[in-house]
Amino acid sequence: MNQTAEAQAAGEQAATQAAAAATASAKPSAPAAATKAAAGATATLQRTVADVLGSVVAANSKPATADITSALTAAGVPARSLEVSAGRTPTGLEVDSMEAAVVQAKECVIGQIRDRKVTVTVLPALSNGKCFVGAAG
Secondary structure, X not given: OHHHHHHHHXXXXXXXXXXXXXXXXXXXXXXHHHHHHHHHHHHHHHHHHHHXXXXXXXXXXXXXXXXXXXXXXXOOXXXXXEEEOOOEOOOOOEOOEEEEEEEEOOEEEXXXXXXXXXXXXXXXXXXXXXXXXXXXX
């Protein structure tokens, strides 16, 4: 009878430990919660960039850098996080595409306007914390 009581106590202890482990794994850790929040912020920013660039290109198929900058900052994108490519080459020719990039944590939400179409993607930020290489307008 003593062995039965010991076995039952050991079973109850194992069940308690399993329940505690299940509860602990059900609660997201702080890093996991932060990662989820950052992913949500990036997804929201992607939608904002896509919507704003879509509106800009609908109004003007060849927008200027200032048009894109104004529209994105008016939509709440901080100017310090925003990079927009030049609308003309150094020799004065129109460019084939325009890009706008916004730094979000350690990622860049990059939107491109080409042939009146908008494409948005997320890529890692460069080691300097920027999205574009070289001078950006």
